[in-house]
Each structure stands twice: as structure tokens, then as C-alpha cells.
Amino acid sequence: MNQVRRILLVSLALAAAAVGSVRAQETAPQDGIESAALDIVPPGPPCALTVRDYLEHSDSGDKIEIEWGLSPDDGSGAGDVTGYVLSRSLAEGEVGDVLEEIASGATHYVDVSVEPGVEYYYSLEAYDGTNSSERVWAGPVAGRVNLFQWSRLSVLVLMLLFFAMVTWFTAAAGKGAKLFVRRIPGLNAIEEAVGRATEMGRPVLYVPGIGEIDNIMTIASLNILSHVAKITARYDTPLIVPTARAVVMSAAEEVVKQAYAEVGNPDAYNPDNIRYLSDAQFAFAGAVNGIMLREKPAANLYMGAFWAESLLLAETGFEAGAIQVAGTAMVSQLPFFVTACDFTLMGEELYAASAYLSREPKLLGGLKGSDWMKVVSIVLMVAGIVAHIVGLEWFVAWFQTQ
Amino acid sequence: MRREIPLAITFLVGMFMLVDFFVPHHAVSSAAAEMKQWGTIVIAASILLGVGNLIRVHYKKISRKQEGWGYSIVTMSVMAIMLFFGGPWGTIQEGSAFNWMFLNVQVPLQSTMFSLLAFFIASAAYRAFRLRSVESSMLLISAIIVMLGRVPLGQLLTRGLPEQATLPWLTEMIMAYPNMAAFRGILMGAALGVMAMGLRVILGIERSYLGGDK
Numbered sequence: 107m108n109q110v111r112r113i114l115l116v117s118l119a120l121a122a123a124a125v126g127s128v129r130a131q132e133t134a135p136q137d138g139i140e141s142a143a144l145d146i147v148p149p150g151p152p153c154a155l156t157v158r159d160y161l162e163h164s165d166s167g168d169k170i171e172i173e174w175g176l177s178p179d180d181g182s183g184a185g186d187v188t189g190y191v192l193s194r195s196l197a198e199g200e201v202g203d204v205l206e207e208i209a210s211g212a213t214h215y216v217d218v219s220v221e222p223g224v225e226y227y228y229s230l231e232a233y234d235g236t237n238s239s240e241r242v243w244a245g246p247v248a249g250r251v252n253l254f255q256w257s258r259l260s261v262l263v264l265m266l267l268f269f270a271m272v273t274w275f276t277a278a279a280g281k282g283a284k285l286f287v288r289r290i291p292g293l294n295a296i297e298e299a300v301g302r303a304t305e306m307g308r309p310v311l312y313v314p315g316i317g318e319i320d321n322i323m324t325i326a327s328l329n330i331l332s333h334v335a336k337i338t339a340r341y342d343t344p345l346i347v348p349t350a351r352a353v354v355m356s357a358a359e360e361v362v363k364q365a366y367a368e369v370g371n372p373d374a375y376n377p378d379n380i381r382y383l384s385d386a387q388f389a390f391a392g393a394v395n396g397i398m399l400r401e402k403p404a405a406n407l408y409m410g411a412f413w414a415e416s417l418l419l420a421e422t423g424f425e426a427g428a429i430q431v432a433g434t435a436m437v438s439q440l441p442f443f444v445t446a447c448d449f450t451l452m453g454e455e456l457y458a459a460s461a462y463l464s465r466e467p468k469l470l471g472g473l474k475g476s477d478w479m480k481v482v483s484i485v486l487m488v489a490g491i492v493a494h495i496v497g498l499e500w501f502v503a504w505f506q507t508q
Numbered sequence: 509m510r511r512e513i514p515l516a517i518t519f520l521v522g523m524f525m526l527v528d529f530f531v532p533h534h535a536v537s538s539a540a541a542e543m544k545q546w547g548t549i550v551i552a553a554s555i556l557l558g559v560g561n562l563i564r565v566h567y568k569k570i571s572r573k574q575e576g577w578g579y580s581i582v583t584m585s586v587m588a589i590m591l592f593f594g595g596p597w598g599t600i601q602e603g604s605a606f607n608w609m610f611l612n613v614q615v616p617l618q619s620t621m622f623s624l625l626a627f628f629i630a631s632a633a634y635r636a637f638r639l640r641s642v643e644s645s646m647l648l649i650s651a652i653i654v655m656l657g658r659v660p661l662g663q664l665l666t667r668g669l670p671e672q673a674t675l676p677w678l679t680e681m682i683m684a685y686p687n688m689a690a691f692r693g694i695l696m697g698a699a700l701g702v703m704a705m706g707l708r709v710i711l712g713i714e715r716s717y718l719g720g721d722k
Contacts, residue, residue: 251532252533322702332716351554352555352557352561388622417629479703
């Protein structure tokens with residue numbers, strides 16, 4: 107009997123609990139429903155919406171800057187603003203397309219998709235996830251095209267100063283002023299290397315890098331090639347120029363051919379020695395290494411833009427026993443060339459080579475101008491450090507281009 | 509005229525690109541973008557010149573049976589095969605014969621060449637780090653510090669020492685000061701060299717790249 111009573115009691119207790127649970131569900135509304143039902147008050151609208159042409163960075167008229175004050179319910183008041191909806195239209199009073207949904211707390215936005223000169227109207231409303239505030243309007247505003255990028259004024263001033271110095275030194279050199287240029291052993295070694303190849307009766311290999319023709323290092327390299335070709339033409343030594351770019355090959359053909367003609371030995375020019383190998387970096391490196399091992403040039407000259415293939419070339423040349431001179435402004439490749447080559451032209455020396463080798467006054471003027479610009483740069487750097495220390499931030503800021 | 513026209517084109521295009529740097533007007537930037545696109549198209553089209561050169565050089569080599577002419581046959585055959593499959597059936601489509609050969613022949617071959625670099629670095633480093641002079645000794649010592657400081661072993665070796673005596677700290681000092689100073693010095697010199705060279709080319713003072721000075 108006791109057992110039966112116990113079972114009845116447990117059953118009653120479970121039934122009571124079940125009924126209580128159902129009632130609780132009936133009376134307690136779900137959280138979401140409760141808040142949706144209760145929040146019928148829209149948030150306060152954002153205030154002081156202003157729109158203006160974006161000026162800070164002297165843009166091309168394709169940007170409008172928009173600013174506003176926070177809704178009274180954003181961060182304070184009801185504190186339920188979850189974001190703002192910014193719309194743009196071409197006519198006053200029209201809502202237009204939604205431009206951006208901006209998170210709460212923001213008071214600034216730059217529209218980067220405007221057509222220069224076209225007038226736009228902007229509207230902004232705050233929303234709390236359920237309700238949107240009254241819409242506030244601003245406009246019309248148009249992106250104005252700027253004719254000068256004022257943030258780059260410092261670059262222009264320094265560039266003009268540099269150009270003035272180059273022009274001045276060029277003119278001075280033209281009038282016969284003696285311009286001192288320090289000795290660059292790497293460039294002196296080029297003639298030695300070609301001479302050695304001539305003595306050994308073996309060709310000279312000139313690699314103008316793997317840069318495209320629009321790379322200034324390639325242009326500098328072609329200038330040096332012109333001088334090298336004149337020397338090989340004079341000595342009647344074969345000159346092999348493997349290239350990785352078809353346009354560079356075409357330019358190299360012209361440069362070498364012209365150099366042979368200028369020296370008066372056009373018959374010695376062999377067009378088959380200016381070779382296009384491959385655009386692929388390592389296929390090119392493999393092909394040049396093949397030339398080094400099969401045709402055994404006595405002098406290898408690497409001038410121009412090189413990447414990871416630099417050491418593959420220079421080490422193979424070293425193993426083959428050739429005298430090697432390299433020149434590049436690729437700082438990351440310089441250690442490889444320094445290690446594997448007899449002489450290396452570093453950075454600016456590559457650009458100075460043409461002037462140094464030809465000793466033409468006009469070119470030497472450019473070189474001298476660069477040297478003086480370096481002095482100006484060092485002075486400005488020291489001045490910038492001092493200005494920063496003493497708090498003259500405007501001086502430092504003037505040189506910032508972004 | 510053969511020299512004047514290229515010089516005039518160089519001057520006009522060079523000056524226009526300079527103007528583009530300073531004038532944000534969309535008319536200038538869009539014209540500059542158009543010009544750059546022309547450059548890309550000209551460069552892409554020039555591949556025909558390269559192919560022509562390749563065929564000429566290797567054909568002569570094969571016909572005269574010059575030394576290494578066997579390699580020329582391989583080069584020409586491979587080029588013909590790639591052209592044959594790339595033309596009618598496409599180049600980058602997945603599953604195409606061209607794409608298969610590119611991925612399974614050219615890419616592994618290039619990777620092999622690239623991986624050879626590890627051995628070349630080892631032999632070059634051996635020569636560079638030999639104790640021959642004060643400078644090479646400094647290079648050797650710096651290299652040892654930097655190499656050890658960048659691996660866990662370096663940290664382990666100097667564990668327990670004051671921070672300024674640990675290998676990772678010394679590595680950072682070497683990289684951040686003497687190394688960076690030299691790096692920036694070369695970069696600045698190169699940047700000025702580029703500007704001077706650019707000016708010489710735009711103004712037509714430097715004209716060797718057009719084929720001779722005259």
C-alpha cells in the first residue's frame with residue numbers, strides 16, 4: 107500500500123510541475139516578442155548633418171565628406187541606436203539609394219563614389235533595430251575637381267630644386283667647368299674584363315637584368331651596354347646579350363648595332379648574339395647558365411634589375427672562372443653580387459655609370475646635381491629630427507605626402 | 509628624324525606622367541591610365557619579336573650543327589608542342605593539355621631551379637664568411653649572431669642572461685641600426701639616381717638607350 111501511495115504522490119507532483127510549467131509559458135512572453143512589442147518609440151534623429159567637398163588630400167573631385175552629430179539615443183537617452191542609414195539622391199526630397207549602413211557611434215563618412223561636378227543630396231536616419239528615426243537632410247553638394255595635389259607640394263618644391271641643380275651643373279659643365287667624380291672601381295673594371303676576354307679569345311656576356319623596358323634600371327643598363335658594345339667592337343670581341351624581355355631584346359639589338367657602327371666596325375656585329383631566351387625568371391636563369399657553361403665567356407657583366415636569379419647567375423659565372431662585374435639598385439640582391447662578383451656597382455653607381463664612362467659634360471652635370479641633392483636631403487633630415495625634438499611639427503608635417 | 513621623334517615622344521610622355529603625379533584631375537589621371545595601358549599592350553604584342561628571335565637563332569644553330577644544337581632541337585620542339593596545344597584548346601582552362609604541361613613540367617622545372625638557390629647560397633656564404641680581413645671578420649660575427657638570434661637555439665643559448673646580452677636582442681639591434689642605415693643609404697642614393705636618370709632621359713640628355721649618342 108505504501109508503495110502505491112508513494113507512486114500516486116510522485117505522479118501528482120509531476121502533474122503539478124507540468125501544469126505549473128505550462129502556465130509559466132503562457133504568462134511569460136518571449137524576450138524578443140516582449141521587446142518588439144514594447145519598443146514602439148523611434149530613436150531621436152541625428153543632428154547637424156553637414157556635407158562638403160573632400161579637400162584634405164586634394165582629390166580628383168570624386169569624394170564628398172559627410173559629418174553629423176549623434177542621435178540623442180546613441181550612447182545616451184534610450185541608448186538603443188544600433189546604427190545609421192546614409193542615403194544619396196540626385197533630387198531634393200528624394201531618398202535615393204542607400205549608400206551605407208554605418209555603425210552607431212560614428213559621426214563621419216567619406217563617399218568615394220561621386221561623379222565630379224554632379225550635385226547630390228544626402229539623408230541620414232538612425233535606427234534601433236526596429237524603428238528608424240526621422241530623416242535629416244543635407245545638400246546639394248558637388249565634388250570639386252582639384253587642379254593640384256597640395257599634399258605633394260613638398261615633393262614638387264624639392265623636385266624643382268633638384269632639376270634646377272642638375273640644369274645648373276649641366277650648363278656649367280657645358281661651359282667647361284671641371285667636375286670631379288670619384289673613382290668607381292667597378293666601372294674601371296669593365297674595360298679590364300673585356301680586355302681579358304679579348305686576350306683569351308672568348309666572348310663577353312652582358313645580362314641586362316630581367317626588368318621590363320619601363321624599369322629605369324633597364325634603361326641604365328642599356329646605356330652601359332652601349333659603352334660595353336663600343337669596347338667589344340673596338341677589340342673585335344664577341345658580345346652575347348641574353349634578354350628576358352622581347353622589347354629589351356629589340357632595344358639591345360639597336361644599341362649594340364649602333365655602337366658597332368659608331369666605332370667603325372659594323373661587320374663585327376652579330377645579330378644572333380642578342381638573344382631572347384624566356385620571360386620566365388628561372389627558365390631565363392637556366393638558359394643563361396647554359397650559355398656560361400657551353401660558350402664559356404671570359405667576362406660576365408650583370409647590369410640592371412635582378413631578383414632571385416641573381417645568385418644563380420653569379421655563382422655559376424664564378425664557378426666557370428669568369429671575371430664578373432655586377433650593378434643593380436635592388437638592395438636585396440646586392441649581397442649576392444658582392445659575394446660572387448669581382449666588382450659590384452651599388453644603387454646609384456648603376457645610374458652614374460653612363461656619365462662616368464662617357465665623361466660627357468652634360469651627363470656629368472646630372473651626376474653632380476644628384477650629389478648636391480643628397481647634401482640637401484641630409485640637411486633636411488637633420489632639420490626634421492631637430493624640428494621634431496623642439497616641437498616644430500608643422501615642418502615635419504609639410505614633408506608628409508599622405 | 510629617326511632620333512628626334514622618339515626623343516619628342518619620350519619628353520611628352522615623361523612630362524605628362526609628371527603632371528599626372530601632381531594634378532588629381534580625372535581627365536589627367538584617366539589619360540595617364542590609358543597611356544599605361546597602351547604600354548602594356550605594346551609590351552604584350554612584342555612577344556612576337558621574341559619568338560621570331562628565338563626561332564631565328566635556334567634554326568641557324570640547328571642548320572649549321574653548331575655546338576649544343578641538340579638543345580636547340582629540344583627548345584624548338586617544346587615551343588612547337590606548347591603552341592600546338594595552347595592555340596586550339598586554350599591555355600589556362602583546367603584540364604587542357606597546355607595547362608597540364610605547364611603545371612606538371614614547367615612549374616616543377618622552375619621550382620627545381622629556384623631550390624638550387626639553397627646550395628648556391630651555402631657556397632657563396634662559405635666564401636663571404638671566410639676570415640680574411642677585419643671587415644670579413646665583422647661580417648662573420650654579425651652573420652653568426654643574426655643567424656642564431658633568429659632560431660630558437662639562439663634563445664636557448666643565451667637564456668638567463670640580461671636581455672641586452674641575448675642573441676635575439678643583439679640580432680634586432682644589428683638589423684635595426686647598422687643594417688637599416690646602410691639599406692636606407694643605398695635606397696636614398698638609388699632614388700636620387702633614378703630621378704636624375706629620369707630627368708636626363710626626359711630631357712633627351714641621355715640617349716644611349718636609343719642606340720648610340722649621336
